[in-house]
Structure formats: C-alpha cells, structure tokens
Amino acid sequence: MGYVPVKGGTEAIDASIKRLKYERLKGNEIIEIQTIISTMRGMIDQVMSESSLYSPFLAALAIKQAEGSMEEAVFLMRAHRSTLPRPYYSKTVEPETMLVERRISASFKDIPGGQLLGATYDYTHRLLDFDLIDESSESVERWLHNYEMELQQVENFDEVKYFPKVVDYLREEGLFEKYEENNTAPKDITKQSLQFPSTRSERLQVMTRGQTGAVTSLGYASLRGYGQVHPTVGEVRVGAVPIYVGHPDDMEDDYYIGDIKVTEVESFVPTQVKNANNEYELQFEIGYGICYGQNETKAIAMSILDQCLEHPEADFPTHDEEFVLLHIDSVESTGFISHLKLPHYVTFQSKLDSVRQVKKGVQEVEA
C-alpha cells in the first residue's frame, strides 16, 4: 500500500498557530527576556546544556517562545544553531583554569583549598516560601543592600585563587593512575553521525548534551542494579572557564572571547584489576561528568554513565553504549515520540485491514 496525499488542513493549521499565540498572550502579561535571564537560572542552564549552545540570551528567548516547555525550547535552540556559521574551534580548555564558585567533595572533608558551598539548594528546607507571593522591587532592593553591606565586612585576598583538583592530590600519592596528555583530535558528532563502537570523545559529547532527566534516570538505574557502578563523588565544582580561539594566521597569539559556566564532576569508582602476579586488587577509576551551567545532578549522573560505558557489559543496559547514547538526546527522543501523534492514517488502515482479515478468517473457520 502506498502513501496517500491528503489536503484540507491548511486553514486549521493557521488557526491552531494563532491559538497557540493566544494561549501565550491571553493572560495579558509579558515576561521580559531580562527577567527570565535574571530569575530562571536553572532553566536557562538546562536549555543551554541540552541544546549544546551556550547563550543565556537565546535560551531565555527560547523559554519565552516555548512558554517554559523544556523540550520545545531545546528544539528551538538546536534549530537556530543549525542556521549559524561555525567559523571557529576554541583552543583546548584546561579544567584547572576554572574560576571556582562552588566546590565540594563527598570523599574527603579536608581537601586542598577547602570546600566552598557557593550557592546551593542542598541545605534549604523544601517548603514553599509564601513570602515570595508579595515580593516587591523595594523588598528586593533592601535585601540586596543589606547583603552587600554584610559582604563589605569580608576580609579581602591578595590575589585570585585557583583550586587544585582533588584527584591530582590523590594521583601524587599514587592512589590513582596518571594519564599522559592525550591530544588526539576529538570526533565531532555534529559533523559525523555516531558510529559504534564509539570513541571516548563522542560518548562525552553525547552525554554532556543529553536530556537532564534521561541522563539522571540512567545514572540512577545503574546505581539500582541495572549497572555495575556505584561511585563516591570525588569533587563537584561549578565555575567559569575562559575560552580562547586562535588567530587564523598567527597561531602564537589567541583571542579571549569570554567565559562559560560549567559544572564538572569526578566520581571515584572502585574496580578490581589484575596485578603483575595475576591477582585481583582494588583500584580506583574516575568517572567524568560535565555540563553547561550549574546542573550537578546531571553532571554526577554523567560521571556514572561515563564509567559504565568505559566497561561494556552485555548484561547491563547502562553499560551498553547504543542503549545509552541513542536514547538520551532531547531532540531525538522527544521528536520520535512526538511523531507518533502525526497522521499515520495509511499505516493504521493497513493494520486494521490485517486484523479484519484475520478475524474474518477465524469466523469462517468457526462457521
């Protein structure tokens, strides 16, 4: 059976699009892009991360247009990026260049440089704050003024501090394996479709732009027994890393173009390895997670999945790279699920015909 072209929906579609706009505007309220940027930090970070495009302004615009729908906002961002030229690749961003604003370890309380809580929901009561209903510009201004006065009492430093990595400290002690710098050019999944077996660079690129919920769920599944990785978080750090690009002709000198905020995680995973005497001994490996903005749950879950995929195991779905990498992308998964609501008249008629034929055959036999 072939496809049957149909028409007649144009006017209905136009009316539907108008209705969509009406739904966004009917409350007669306008939300400014700057308001979204200033107040919806978590949402902006998530949209930038899942769309793999760092731009708080465009993310805020996408959130406004999509009326807060994450999947729609990510789709808009991905669509927009495909219209833009990509004239530059950055120089390698080295993790130790991060200007840290939050940094904690679940493995050691005394880490070099100390634990910096920064801004976190971790220690807040998860109770609705009804005072926010009556929050006014005046009360915000007053709070900010008082807080700034409080900060003036803080003792100043002499210079900017950069934090050493917890894992570097452990590597110096010989507790973790040291790896030489591997400068093999990474593969880019936006230029070439993912092929299996994948490379480490492809896996990390797919996971860092994975849908937060999907990455978190699969990381959780691994912890619950659908995988063999249960780590201790060595370090979670949130901060800004500087981005540099090279001059097209003068490779000696770079352009600084700005900073991006990221969350980076190293998870410590105990593994059994055979030593020189062919005996098993306990060693630690590192699962790595990173994403745009502050999204610690996603970065930790990514670090679990990274370690899972470094050790393929047929018995566990979270150790299967096809299972993980082909199902966590927001646009791919929501797109495919959504397509099911589009007209399938011909295929469904075909299925109906088959069922009718079978039922007719059964009835004839019974007669």
Added chain:
Amino acid sequence: MKRRRRTEILIQENGHLAEKLAETIIDVYECKEILAPQYGLTMIKMRESAKNSLFYIGEVLITEAKVEINNCIGIGIVAGMEDELAKHLAIIDAAYKAELPETITWQPQLIEAEKQITKELVRKQAELFKTKVNFETMEV
C-alpha cells in the same frame, strides 16, 4: 601587549574602554568594514580530567566583526550578541596589526583596567569564601 591579554582586559572590562580606544582610531583613520558584526558559533574543545583526553563540550554563540586599517585586517570576536563590542575589538586589533602610534599610548590604560578587573575578581572571590566550610571534628 599580547592579543590574548589585551582581549581579556577589553572584554572583561565590559566594553567601555574598547569603545573609547576604538573611537580614537575612527576619528583619525579610515576603518573599512570587511565583515559587519555577525553571529556565529565557536565549538569548545575541552580536556577531561579522568583520562586526560579531548572532547567537544558544545558550542558558544559569538559575534564576529572584521575591519581593515592601512591594509591590515583586525578581527573582533566575543561571546554573546555584542555587535558594538565586536566592531570595537576589530578596530583595536587592526590598529595593533597596523602598528598605529596610538596603540603605544593605550598601554597604561589597559594595565590600569586590568588592575581594576583583578581587584574586582579578588573581591568577589573573597565574598564567596564566606561559604567555605570550617570542619570541626566532634567528640562522640
């Protein structure tokens, strides 16, 4: 001053100095626009700290502009949608490439701006240290 340090100062300073320096060139020299500010992407290459290998974390939106002064092309690149700043950066880049005498007089202004940026950064970091945990082991 190297381009790397110069662009760090001009971008972190929020663009006021870039505008001021660029204006001193526009008033005196012919600045031919080769590429009007346009938006594009830069793919960010990162080193991961588990195996020390490289990967792409994603793209960042940039604004890019190109300006020619005395047959020297300057490039302005900045993250975000920053048309004016990109143009000013391109003019300054071209001025340095053309070795215009004005660039020598810019040095003290750039160094002063750098001092202010560092001072502000150190201050912000010190404020964040209010959230540093001071562990005390308790008697059980």
